Amino acid sequence: MAADILIYEGCNFFRQRLILATLSGKTVKIKKIRAKDDNPGLRDFEASFIRLLDKVTNGSKIVVSETGTCLLYQPGLLIGGNVDHDCNLKRAIGYYLEALLCLSPFTKEPLHAVLKGITNDQTDPSVDLIKLSMLPVLKRFLGTDEGLELKVSRRGAAPDGGGEVVFTCPCRQKLRPIQLTEPGKVKRIRGIAWATRVSPAIANRIVDSTRSILNKCLPDIYIYTDHHKGSQSGRSPGFGLTLVAETTNGVFLSAESASNPKGSENGVTVPEDLGKNTALLLLQEIYKGGCVDTTGQSMAALFMVLGQQDVSKLLIGQLTPYTIQYLRHIRDFLQVMFKMDVQRKDEEDTQTGGDNLLLTCVGVGYSNISKRIL
Structure with missing residues (x-):
């Protein structure tokens, strides 16, 4: 059993590890969470994120040590359905929405999530940015925007929040591969x-x-x-x-x-x-340049890996440190590595200013085992 557990240390990239554990079905153990801090262990917003994962899954096993410095997460089955969650006010709703965007296509029932808290702050992507730039990326992999919606019912600024958003997403048997290499003007x-x-x-x-x-x-x-x-x-x-x-x-x-x-x-x-x-x-x-912005590139890379067993290509402007670590975690959980080619720009090319990076991978053929084939 111990060989099947992926072990990490520290609180960095906390969401990445739990999202990929949920999708891959692999147990993850995170040790030494802020072990040297005056206030060690999980923060309230991380505990809130764990509770959200527990709401969208069934049968998950979550064990937290008494000091909060060690977490064992054994994921259950993604079920989706109706979810109502009060987000911790230390992080905006976007912090939680980014995770739901990655998980929602693979739930048993279409997801209908009501999230309450801060809609806009200076740290996390706002609900507006997710709606305007990340949902179109998700739409490309789903093949349709039917049933895909993000509605701001109440707006809440930091630090006291008071906002509310409703996110709905259809579930799919499989994701489509993409060939997105020409950004256009x-x-x-x-x-x-x-x-x-x-x-x-x-x-x-x-x-x-x-x-x-x-x-x-x-x-x-x-x-x-x-x-x-x-x-x-x-x-x-x-x-x-x-x-x-x-x-x-x-x-x-x-x-x-x-x-x-x-x-x-x-x-x-x-x-x-x-x-x-x-x-x-x-x-x-x-x-x-590129065909996705810096906020959406990590989600796009994940969906490329989870797509059908076909080649996907994506042109991006510049890899962020967050995405670089995401690719490392994808290798750990899903055993997939990307081929990266630098696309040099001619001086006469006025579309973009910098060199771009072409990401190529073959999907693992991830299938939503909860959704019946019609």
């Missing part, structure tokens, strides 16, 4: 400028400052203003912006920023500065 930019418990004029100020940068690049720009009032506005004041650039080949590249939370030592964020900085972040993302 940017044809339009869309965005959401949101504000809660502050003046509605702030969202308009964000839009004006953002357009002062992006109007120099292309004319097709539309940024929605989303101002919530009363019970729909959460418990904390805040504002922010999410931008997404869509290319002629249906590729979505995104960037976002959020204001400093109430009581922050960094002071109050100026809306005009936030708008300009977010516009520059989007241009930087476009400069990197």
